[in-house]
Amino acid sequence: MKHINLEDLGFKQILNTYKFENQLDSFLVGRVILQHRERYIVLTEQGEVESELLGNLRYTAESSMDFPAVGDWVALIEYDTNKGLIHAVYPRETILVRQTVGRKGEKQIIASNLDFGLIVQSLNRDFSINRLERYLTICNSSSIKPIIIFSKVDLVDENERAKIISQVKERIKNTPLLTLSNLTGEGLDDVKSIIKTGKTYCLLGSSGVGKSSLINNITGKDLMKTNGISNSIDRGKHVTTHRELIVLETGGILIDNPGMREVGIIDSPNGLASTFEQITELKKHCKFNDCNHISTKGCAVTSALDSGELDENVYENFMKLEREQEHYTSTIFEKRQKDKIFGKMVKNVMKHKKKDRYQ
Numbered sequence: 001m002k003h004i005n006l007e008d009l010g011f012k013q014i015l016n017t018y019k020f021e022n023q024l025d026s027f028l029v030g031r032v033i034l035q036h037r038e039r040y041i042v043l044t045e046q047g048e049v050e051s052e053l054l055g056n057l058r059y060t061a062e063s064s065m066d067f068p069a070v071g072d073w074v075a076l077i078e079y080d081t082n083k084g085l086i087h088a089v090y091p092r093e094t095i096l097v098r099q100t101v102g103r104k105g106e107k108q109i110i111a112s113n114l115d116f117g118l119i120v121q122s123l124n125r126d127f128s129i130n131r132l133e134r135y136l137t138i139c140n141s142s143s144i145k146p147i148i149i150f151s152k153v154d155l156v157d158e159n160e161r162a163k164i165i166s167q168v169k170e171r172i173k174n175t176p177l178l179t180l181s182n183l184t185g186e187g188l189d190d191v192k193s194i195i196k197t198g199k200t201y202c203l204l205g206s207s208g209v210g211k212s213s214l215i216n217n218i219t220g221k222d223l224m225k226t227n228g229i230s231n232s233i234d235r236g237k238h239v240t241t242h243r244e245l246i247v248l249e250t251g252g253i254l255i256d257n258p259g260m261r262e263v264g265i266i267d268s269p270n271g272l273a274s275t276f277e278q279i280t281e282l283k284k285h286c287k288f289n290d291c292n293h294i295s296t297k298g299c300a301v302t303s304a305l306d307s308g309e310l311d312e313n314v315y316e317n318f319m320k321l322e323r324e325q326e327h328y329t330s331t332i333f334e335k336r337q338k339d340k341i342f343g344k345m346v347k348n349v350m351k352h353k354k355k356d357r358y359q
């Protein structure tokens, strides 16, 4: 491996300032490229350091958010050749969190400091606009820039491909969209050319869509197992076979963490707002500030739904994702109550709408 510097690994100037202001300049800086239980592989300019947490960090941690995750920048000391102790975690620019909410609604970080999300869907079977919008919301709420990659284009004919793409462009605007075949290599250069030095790209998407194949094609190496069966079944084995953060020799950093499939929508309002711009715009014209966009009185959203200006699939998906987001902020009891009432209300809106149409 050629020598890497911290900037190539994604280290940003602002972290340097933090380093000096927090007396971390006597420590090494490195990026977590693999986490397995309490063991972390940290990549520094000198190479990989197998690290553990310093007792202090473990005892002062208030939640699992305080522990290092893949993608984190950490301050460490190397006490022996390639053996280190992590002293502190640098502030994170962005995070992806796990969907399952633990006790007290505690979040778990899957990966951090991501610049771009490569949302991979295969055109033949996995394709779903609703799921695309879900991943877009996740990216937007985490300030991770989304890029859509449609894989397995070799498995659909030209017409089908064109149909899907125009359908997506109609509904999802301002998001780059690439097509790819890992089999024939079509579109691979386009994917490679969007990957820039010092930027971190995480791969998002269901199992079997071709994420590992893409990594192998980009690196030109067989870094990943690609049998379509989850790499993480035998996690112990998985850990020894590859790193979750890969520094490309051509520049750029890829993260493919098996947990990415459980990624959840975090409670930042921006994610939904920028994914569903049309609804965001409509909402401004609702008569009441606390409008729930379900009952039609003075609601600009439902009236756009009635007039056909707003696609009902978009509306339904928005409401579903908004509800998912709320799960993070409500207790289980509240959640159940809300679910029941909410489900009924949405059904009613749809029923009325259907009835209206035939009048």
Ligand SMILES: Nc1nc2c(ncn2[C@@H]2O[C@H](COP(=O)(O)OP(=O)(O)OP(=O)(O)O)[C@@H](O)[C@H]2O)c(=O)[nH]1
Pocket (backbone or CB within 6 Å): 151, 152, 153, 154, 155, 180, 181, 182, 183, 184, 206, 207, 208, 209, 210, 211, 212, 213, 214, 225, 226, 227, 228, 229, 230, 231
């Ligand atoms: N025809 C075709 N097959 C592909 C393409 N990309 C991947 N495959 C095949 O699809 C299967 C799954 O590919 P993977 O790369 O393992 O998918 P993945 O997204 O990494 O799956 P997980 O590791 O489970 O998340 C493999 O058999 C690949 O050979 C493609 O562009 N075209």
Ligand SMILES: [Zn+2]
Pocket (backbone or CB within 6 Å): 283, 286, 287, 291, 292, 293, 294, 298, 299, 300, 301, 302
């Ligand atoms: Zn409204």
